[in-house]
Amino acid sequence: QKEVEQDPGPLSVPEGAIVSLNCTYSNSAFQYFMWYRQYSRKGPELLMYTYSSGNKEDGRFTAQVDKSSKYISLFIRDSQPSDSATYLCAMSAQSGNTPLVFGKGTRLSVIA
Amino acid sequence: GAVVSQHPSWVICKSGTSVKIECRSLDFQATTMFWYRQFPKQSLMLMATSNEGSKATYEQGVEKDKFLINHASLTLSTLTVTSAHPEDSSFYICSARRDRGQPQHFGDGTRLSIL
Numbered sequence: 001q002k003e004v005e006q007d008p009g010p011l012s013v014p015e016g017a018i019v020s021l022n023c024t025y026s027n028s029a030f031q032y033f034m035w036y037r038q039y040s041r042k043g044p045e046l047l048m049y050t051y052s053s054g055n056k057e058d059g060r061f062t063a064q065v066d067k068s069s070k071y072i073s074l075f076i077r078d079s080q081p082s083d084s085a086t087y088l089c090a091m092s093a094q095s096g097n098t099p100l101v102f103g104k105g106t107r108l109s110v111i112a
Numbered sequence: 113g114a115v116v117s118q119h120p121s122w123v124i125c126k127s128g129t130s131v132k133i134e135c136r137s138l139d140f141q142a143t144t145m146f147w148y149r150q151f152p153k154q155s156l157m158l159m160a161t162s163n164e165g166s167k168a169t170y171e172q173g174v175e176k177d178k179f180l181i182n183h184a185s186l187t188l189s190t191l192t193v194t195s196a197h198p199e200d201s202s203f204y205i206c207s208a209r210r211d212r213g214q215p216q217h218f219g220d221g222t223r224l225s226i227l
Contacts, residue, residue: 008153032215034215036218041203041221041223042220042221043116043118043205043207043218043219043220043221044156044205044218045218046114046215046216046217046218049215088155088156094212099146099158099161099171100158100216102155102156103155104154104155105155
């Protein structure tokens, strides 16, 4: 079993839809959880950064962490064509001493 | 803030050439910088971690004599691919982190093509 599992998609939705992206993980020591957006031929851009369980909202984006289920989610409300990109989840056990473990990324297309 | 600049964005060169890639944190001081490699439709693979003023720590399977990393200041790290060959062609991405407990911020990557 891989440490972090993420459905690669592709996921195609109409403009304005609510998008749900998810990752599951196996390492119960993970405490720091991130979502990155990566456009083609660009580096990842940090969207959300959360510690431990709970929800965090930033504009149209909401991140949820359920440590009991080892499951994290990113919701995008009112999706736009400009949201079309690959979304990577990433996590680490300790912020300083252990490397980030990435999911493989989910390719999202928002159709106008 | 938290802007990371990476240069060059694209380089094409002949086999046997050495290539240097720069990574700069523009609006913050980065105690730690990271270098990744990414193959098409794959996730990021960590190559090495460097702390300012210290030798880089390389991941298993990454040749330290092939991929030279220098982190001379809190805002600059360089990756030199020595005697590059076609199999070194890839997308190389750096990231920088202010301090422990802070997230990594990524540069826009360097597309390296070795002919």
